[in-house]
Amino acid sequence: MDREQGKAAASLPDLGATVANSGDDSRWCAVTEFLGQVPLLQCLPGSSIRRIAEAVQVKHYEPGDYVAREGEPVDGLCIILDGQAEVSAPANTEEANRPDYVLNKYDYFGYGTNSSVHQVNVIAVTKLSCFVLPSQYGHLLQTKTIWNAEETPESHSLMEQILHLEKLEVDIFRGFTLPEAPTFNQVFGGQLIGQALAAASKTVDCLKLVHSLHAIFLIAGDNNMPIIYQVHRERDGTSFATRKVEAKQKGLVMFTLIVSFQKEELGFEHQAAIMPVVPPPEQLLNMEEIRERRLTDPRFPMQYRNSAAKKKFVPWPIEMRFCQDSKSQHEPSLHYWFRARGKLSDDPALHRCVVAYASDLLYSGVSLNPHRKRGLKTYSLSLDHSYVSRVIIGVFNLPHSSHQ
Structure with missing residues (x-):
């Protein structure tokens, strides 16, 4: 064996007993799951992780082998899969054995250097397996x-821009309230849910998608301040992962989210709800068209129309088309079609964040429907919010009910 270059492996190392004897698809899934735990890759779109999983090579080393030699060319990004390696200390230090110079599982090197050659030696301490990109x-x-490897946020929908986060540290992200985003005098609850879910999604592998969440609103958010999202890894399993996210402003926790992720698997389904018979969205008006008609419809009192015309109107980043007419306005439920306006990147996690954002847009209003009467004035806000995700395909008809 070449002790300096390692031994290229034709098959993946043991990522688990089932992977070792499985087909290419299972190996690819196992590699993808592993890469999802590497901090360096945390903010990459799911499409990039999938391509990296296809491109990585596997190398094995024996104790004492050189994984990298000082002065030799960098051949790519090396990620420790199993075992331990030691980084040789610079000549001017006496702390050769300090923990900083030991590389363990999920650690990496060879990326982000200012030179095309290795600056230090990296030597296998134990039997070592690495992924090399x-x-x-x-x-x-x-x-x-x-969410997207090739296009800037400005080229995508406002919805995707709202859900874009900056990575500050491992498991810590920063989000913003955009000037053109709905605010409702404070940070919109759906924005907190969507951004917190986005942060949590970036800490699990891209094969696991949200299937349920529970949000608690603690303090009203300031639209003019950034929001810090800190993700806590509560559990990581083969099929499930659980995350807790805290949203902070001024050092105070203003919002918490518990979210469960699940790898897509075959299983039993128990769905009592039946898709209602409703008109297709093409036959319905959206919110903006309804507003325009009401402003000019002589059947509405002028006082109402003048008042509505004076109010600042900010189109939502979600287009909605209501299936029911005004006769059903007192029912504690509502059916409508909705979709994000504009272009969305092709990332399943992003699409689920969009649905989570939209899920908080109309609930409080629907719950008030049975109590509406002339002159009624109310004040409402979200205290907590639960959401169960199902398979997302195409355009949705989402039933809202105050009983759910």
Whole structure:
């Protein structure tokens, strides 16, 4: 064996007993799941992680082998899969054994250096297995946003821009309230839910998608301040993962989210709800068209129309088309079609964040429907919010009910 270059492996190392003897698809899934735990890759779009999983090579080393030698060319990003390696200390230090110089599982090197050659020696301490992403695939590590590798946020919908986060540290992200986003005099609850879910989604592998969440609103948010999202890894399993997210402003926790992720698997389904018979969205008016008609419809009192015309109107980033007419306005339920306005990147996690955002837009209003009467004045806000995700395909008809 070449003790300096390691031994390239034709098959993946033991990522689990089931993977070792499984087909290519299972191996690819196992690699994808592993890469989802590497901090460096945390903010990459799911599409980039999938391409990296296809491109990585596997190398094995024996104790004492050189994984990298000082002065030799960097051949790509190396991620420790199993075992331990030691980084040789610079010549001017006496702390050769300090923990900083030991690399363990999920640690990496060879990326982000200012030179094309290794600056230190990296030596296997134990039997060592590594994933290596060859240099020609380095562009996969450079992305425009957390959702898209090639296009800037400005080229996508307002909805995607709202859900874009900046990574500050491992498991810590920063979000903003955009000037053109709905605010309702304070940070919109759906924005907190969507951004917190986005942060949590970036800490699990891209094969696990949200299936349920529970949000608690503690303090009203300030639209003019950034929001810090800190993710706590409560549990990581083969099929499930659980995250707790805290949203903070001025050092205070203003919002918490508990979210459960699940890997798509075959299983039993128990769905009592039946898709209602409703008109297709193409036959219905959206909110803006309804507002325009009411402003000019002589059947509405002028006082109402003048008052509505004076109010500042900010179109939502979600387009909604209501299935029921005004006769059903007192029912404690509502059916409508909805979709994000504009273009969304093709990332399943993003699409689920959009649905989570939209889920908080109309609930309080629907719950008030049975109590509406002339002259009624109310004040409402969200205290907590639960949401169960199902398979998302195409356009939705989402029933809202105050009984759910």
